[in-house]
Amino acid sequence: MASLLNIENLKTYFFQKKHVVPAVDGVDLKLNKGETVALVGESGSGKSMTSLSIMGLVPKPGGEIVDGKIMLEDINLTELSEDDMCKVRGKEISMIFQEPMTSLNPVLTIGEQLVEVITYHQGVNRASAVEKAIELLQIVGFSRAEEIIRDYPHRLSGGMRQRVMIAMAMSCNPKLLIADEPTTALDVTIQAQILELLKNLTKEFDTSILLITHDLGVVSELAERVIVMYAGEIVEEAPIDEIFDEPYHPYTEGLIKSVPTLTGEIERLYSIKGNVPSPDSLPKGCRFASRCNKVFGRCLEEKPQLKSISNSRSVRCFLYDDEEEVE
Amino acid sequence: MIAYIIRRIILTIPLLLGVSVLSFGIVQLAPGDPTALMMDNPGISQEDREAFLEEQGLNDPVHVQYVRWLGDIVTGDFGESLIYQGTPVTELIMARLPNTLLLMVVSALLAIVVAIPFGIVSARKPYSLTDYTVTTASFLGMATPNFWFGLVLIMLLSVHLGWFPSGGVATLNEPFSLLDRIHHLILPAIVLATAETASLTRYTRSSMLDVLDQDYIRTARAKGFKQRKVVYKHGLRNGLIPVLTLIGLMLPTFIGGSVVTEKIFNWPGIGLLFIDATFQRDYPMIMAITMISATLVIIGNLIADILYAIFDPRIEY
Ligand SMILES: Nc1ncnc2c1ncn2[C@@H]1O[C@H](COP(=O)(O)OP(=O)(O)OP(=O)(O)O)[C@@H](O)[C@H]1O
Ligand SMILES: [Mg+2]
Numbered sequence A: 001m002a003s004l005l006n007i008e009n010l011k012t013y014f015f016q017k018k019h020v021v022p023a024v025d026g027v028d029l030k031l032n033k034g035e036t037v038a039l040v041g042e043s044g045s046g047k048s049m050t051s052l053s054i055m056g057l058v059p060k061p062g063g064e065i066v067d068g069k070i071m072l073e074d075i076n077l078t079e080l081s082e083d084d085m086c087k088v089r090g091k092e093i094s095m096i097f098q099e100p101m102t103s104l105n106p107v108l109t110i111g112e113q114l115v116e117v118i119t120y121h122q123g124v125n126r127a128s129a130v131e132k133a134i135e136l137l138q139i140v141g142f143s144r145a146e147e148i149i150r151d152y153p154h155r156l157s158g159g160m161r162q163r164v165m166i167a168m169a170m171s172c173n174p175k176l177l178i179a180d181e182p183t184t185a186l187d188v189t190i191q192a193q194i195l196e197l198l199k200n201l202t203k204e205f206d207t208s209i210l211l212i213t214h215d216l217g218v219v220s221e222l223a224e225r226v227i228v229m230y231a232g233e234i235v236e237e238a239p240i241d242e243i244f245d246e247p248y249h250p251y252t253e254g255l256i257k258s259v260p261t262l263t264g265e266i267e268r269l270y271s272i273k274g275n276v277p278s279p280d281s282l283p284k285g286c287r288f289a290s291r292c293n294k295v296f297g298r299c300l301e302e303k304p305q306l307k308s309i310s311n312s313r314s315v316r317c318f319l320y321d322d323e324e325e326v327e
Numbered sequence B: 001m002i003a004y005i006i007r008r009i010i011l012t013i014p015l016l017l018g019v020s021v022l023s024f025g026i027v028q029l030a031p032g033d034p035t036a037l038m039m040d041n042p043g044i045s046q047e048d049r050e051a052f053l054e055e056q057g058l059n060d061p062v063h064v065q066y067v068r069w070l071g072d073i074v075t076g077d078f079g080e081s082l083i084y085q086g087t088p089v090t091e092l093i094m095a096r097l098p099n100t101l102l103l104m105v106v107s108a109l110l111a112i113v114v115a116i117p118f119g120i121v122s123a124r125k126p127y128s129l130t131d132y133t134v135t136t137a138s139f140l141g142m143a144t145p146n147f148w149f150g151l152v153l154i155m156l157l158s159v160h161l162g163w164f165p166s167g168g169v170a171t172l173n174e175p176f177s178l179l180d181r182i183h184h185l186i187l188p189a190i191v192l193a194t195a196e197t198a199s200l201t202r203y204t205r206s207s208m209l210d211v212l213d214q215d216y217i218r219t220a221r222a223k224g225f226k227q228r229k230v231v232y233k234h235g236l237r238n239g240l241i242p243v244l245t246l247i248g249l250m251l252p253t254f255i256g257g258s259v260v261t262e263k264i265f266n267w268p269g270i271g272l273l274f275i276d277a278t279f280q281r282d283y284p285m286i287m288a289i290t291m292i293s294a295t296l297v298i299i300g301n302l303i304a305d306i307l308y309a310i311f312d313p314r315i316e317y
Helices: A047-055 A082-088 A110-122 A126-139 A158-170 A188-205 A216-222 A250-257 A297-301 B002-029 B046-055 B062-074 B089-124 B129-143 B146-160 B178-212 B215-222 B227-264 B270-279 B283-311
Strands: A003-015 A020-032 A036-040 A063-072 A093-096 A176-180 A208-213 A225-230 A233-239
Touching: A003 A047, A003 A208, A020 A036, A020 A047, A020 A063, A020 A208, A020 A233, A036 A047, A036 A216, A047 A063, A047 A093, A047 A176, A047 A208, A093 A158, A110 A126, A110 A158, A126 A158, A158 A188, A176 A188, A188 A208, A188 A216, A208 A216, A225 A250, A233 A250, B002 B062, B002 B283, B062 B283, B089 B129, B089 B178, B089 B227, B089 B270, B089 B283, B129 B178, B146 B178, B146 B227, B178 B227, B215 B227, B227 B270, B227 B283, B270 B283
Parallel strands: A036 A208, A036 A225, A093 A176, A176 A208
Antiparallel strands: A003 A020, A003 A063, A225 A233
């Protein structure tokens, strides 16, 4: 499969008065054409910053990409000027966000918000942009698209707004769609509909998705591959059909165990003890050591590297450092 | 919308009644009466004075006077001035009102035209040198009393440099000339506009800062729009909605400010008329001007609300 996105050693830091926060600290990530990859991890692990780095929208002042390459096919996005990056955003790469309620402009009609992006990137006239907008709204599931186009966002529910966001994101046939927790703010039935929609769209438009979430249920619905992030680093990477049955990293194991099951039995929900270490006081050794239930001496002294275990899996953990230790 | 406006206009009636009762009472509470100054004139005796008070009905109890006044008002009769004997109050006011309105409108426009761009520039680069400069200037503008600022300007620009006339609406005994009128208008308009410009700048800045931090701005950027388009198309309209309200609410401060400004620049508007009327206890005049000001304030509020409804689709009536 041809590679679409290739991130190498991405470092996005926040420079604050007293200290430097390494929000993304040396991330390598590959995404193939048409593939859906999930990026999971607890709050604060750097998922959003990774995606904003790809979009070139790292919050300024303060945030900065200090190192690394982000290759979209054969262009390095980190080297593009702001003007050139504007031609990539919304066209080659688009993004939908967690908060559908506030992500649409309250004073512009739904139609205007769709039309403006179509005319901007595709250089078509208004009339055909309006036509395209109606068509897109139908694709994302609005039956009265001609009316919705004149409505303002406040008249739509959260699920409907997220559909509008998806229509907007898909309007220029992007190669990559970044979905940052697209269903977190929605209730369960709506979540399922939105996921279904995303699944169908990627097939139809042949778009790759970088799906950011901390909900492993969502992951199993949509993704082919999972990348687990912890404290700014990737700690494990695995195909979807292996990770649930055989997680390698103790952190991944914890994440999977903490997903509530629908078996009906009332079980105490597992939670990983402790918190993500604050990014300005990271330990010398493994960043997960203080919370790990398999920690041993070396973890506190040395920093583990991301290591390939097979051609589809890799993990950052000393448990897998020697062949013998792999169970 | 029309129904809403009509409802609002009907609601102003009890409001104006309340204002009239309060101000009528307060005016009567003030010591002295319109005859105080007459007594300086040796040609007027104590008997003349009593006769005057009786004739004007000023010896009646307050509530009787109020009801009489209200009855006249309803028929559109604001009474006659006690000082400029026999001249209807409305006639005196109408002669002055255009001057005041001109000053207020020009100052308001000046405030808006200066404040909004500076507020936006400040918000686009918060904590930059530009922002600090604008912020400092705004605080100075807010802290400067307008009577002092007016006097300083007169001293510097009129007395020392002779660039501007020190008062009045036009050069005396000369035919009407637009340039001359503008020349006279500049200093009073600046003085009246200063405080409002300053607070409007601050308000625009914080409103824009707030808006530029919203999720839909991030969405607009994710669409690939350049920063200019993001700020002006997606930010500005949202940011200006609360500013509009403030502009409507500026009126009371403006009316207060215009009284002081008119006094300093000897600007023959109703502010000046009001000061004279207050010193001489010209009751009908004080009441008429108060009622006009109250009406202006209410209209300002109404306009602010209507603008709000026009610009914010979330407001529905
Ligand atoms: N504007 C900022 N200034 C300083 N630090 C920031 C800023 N934004 C994010 N960070 C830091 O960057 C780190 C990663 O944040 P990020 O938003 O990428 O987390 P996340 O994995 O998306 O979490 P969530 O699941 O809560 O969305 C966090 O530790 C956070 O403290
Ligand atoms: Mg996030």
